Amino acid sequence: MRLTLSMLKADIGAVGGHTAPSPEVLARVREVITEGQRAVFLDSLVFHCGDDIVVALTHTRDPGDPEVHALAWEAFQEGTRVAQAQGLYGAGQDLLKDAFSGNLVGLGPQVAELQFEERPNEPVVLLAADKTEPGAYNLPLYLAFADPMHSPGLLLSPGLQAGFRFRVMDVEATEAEHVIDLAAPERLYDLAILLRDPHRFVIESIWSRKYPDEQAVAVSTTRLRNIAGRYVGKDDPVAIVRVQKIFPATEELGPCFALAPFVAGDTRGSHHLPLMPVPANTPASSYFCMPMVMGLAVSIKNGRFTRPVDMFSDPVWEHVRRHVVEKAMEMRRQGFVEPAMLPYGELEYTGIRDRLERLLEEFTVRS
Numbered sequence: 151m152r153l154t155l156s157m158l159k160a161d162i163g164a165v166g167g168h169t170a171p172s173p174e175v176l177a178r179v180r181e182v183i184t185e186g187q188r189a190v191f192l193d194s195l196v197f198h199c200g201d202d203i204v205v206a207l208t209h210t211r212d213p214g215d216p217e218v219h220a221l222a223w224e225a226f227q228e229g230t231r232v233a234q235a236q237g238l239y240g241a242g243q244d245l246l247k248d249a250f251s252g253n254l255v256g257l258g259p260q261v262a263e264l265q266f267e268e269r270p271n272e273p274v275v276l277l278a279a280d281k282t283e284p285g286a287y288n289l290p291l292y293l294a295f296a297d298p299m300h301s302p303g304l305l306l307s308p309g310l311q312a313g314f315r316f317r318v319m320d321v322e323a324t325e326a327e328h329v330i331d332l333a334a335p336e337r338l339y340d341l342a343i344l345l346r347d348p349h350r351f352v353i354e355s356i357w358s359r360k361y362p363d364e365q366a367v368a369v370s371t372t373r374l375r376n377i378a379g380r381y382v383g384k385d386d387p388v389a390i391v392r393v394q395k396i397f398p399a400t401e402e403l404g405p406c407f408a409l410a411p412f413v414a415g416d417t418r419g420s421h422h423l424p425l426m427p428v429p430a431n432t433p434a435s436s437y438f439c440m441p442m443v444m445g446l447a448v449s450i451k452n453g454r455f456t457r458p459v460d461m462f463s464d465p466v467w468e469h470v471r472r473h474v475v476e477k478a479m480e481m482r483r484q485g486f487v488e489p490a491m492l493p494y495g496e497l498e499y500t501g502i503r504d505r506l507e508r509l510l511e512e513f514t515v516r517s
């Protein structure tokens with residue numbers, strides 16, 4: 151069965167700040183999605199990461215299918231109406247355009263879609279992150295798909311030994327989509343040169359080299375500020391990762407997040423803090439909006455999801471989180487000084503830029 155898995159995500163309002171959607175907003179999104187079942191898709195999961203609502207759908211249409219996207223758009227719009235009625239903060243924040251034009255890409259919501267021939271058992275991990283940007287997945291995915299120190303399957307399993315092909319997107323290119331395909335391990339150093347800059351170069355997809363038609367990973371790559379031309383909240387990317395057999399195993403992918411790399415985002419989208427792996431449906435952190443990532447491991451059969459297993463909820467992750475919190479607090483001790491605050495070009499609010507321009511005019515040439 152040729153299946154498409156679509157992950158569609160939007161921040162449409164939250165309770166008491168940029169925290170979490172209300173139960174009523176979530177219920178309305180679920181209701182609209184459920185009404186669309188059978189006509190448009192096979193199965194769905196609706197959950198949240200921080201203040202972002204994620205809709206995951208399985209269907210037999212192609213990625214970018216207008217009806218699938220229209221259903222998600224309608225669900226987010228209906229949810230926004232509830233958020234507005236409840237006075238939630240940032241109601242409809244990620245719906246940047248008024249009219250739906252056949253595809254959610256470019257309208258504000260994040261979209262990751264992956265098409266595949268369903269295996270007899272199809273294990274998949276659904277990742278969602280809040281208060282950060284699409285490049286936040288660069289390092290964990292590189293470790294899982296290219297680094298045998300983290301992913302022993304690259305050495306041990308014949309299905310993985312040929313390595314993987316990484317498609318990297320230059321998200322600063324606005325006129326057209328600029329991508330490059332790099333095969334690991336041969337082009338590992340070239341890959342590293344790009345991935346070291348997660349603001350600009352983002353892993354968009356990863357493919358098996360032994361089975362070139364088999365896509366392992368799809369990451370949403372939309373940068374909201376490229377659409378809106380100004381800061382309207384962080385991008386908060388989603389990603390789909392197929393696991394096991396010819397791909398890294400779930401337990402190889404997991405530890406790649408334990409490193410908790412410093413990523414851009416958190417308060418006012420203008421700082422670096424470590425990416426904290428959290429259980430599903432965790433509200434955004436009141437500690438400086440620490441960037442967070444959640445993962446649901448699911449199996450799919452005939453397009454139906456099993457009940458998900460929460461990837462970052464077992465006891466090991468409590469230990470990891472303690473370490474991540476220490477890392478975050480240490481960084482916060484240096485307040486506004488880089489790299490705690492982002493470099494000038496990446497600041498999402500204009501206050502510093504405006505003030506610096508005035509200050510530069512006050513400089514005089516020393517005689």
Ligand SMILES: O=C(COP(=O)(O)O)[C@@H](O)[C@H](O)[C@H](O)COP(=O)(O)O
Pocket residue numbers: 161167168201243281282382383384385386415416417418419439
């Ligand atoms: O990062 C944040 C929100 O991100 P989000 O929109 O949830 O992706 C917050 O730190 C806000 O920038 C901060 O709370 C200020 O928000 P405003 O008062 O400007 O809306």
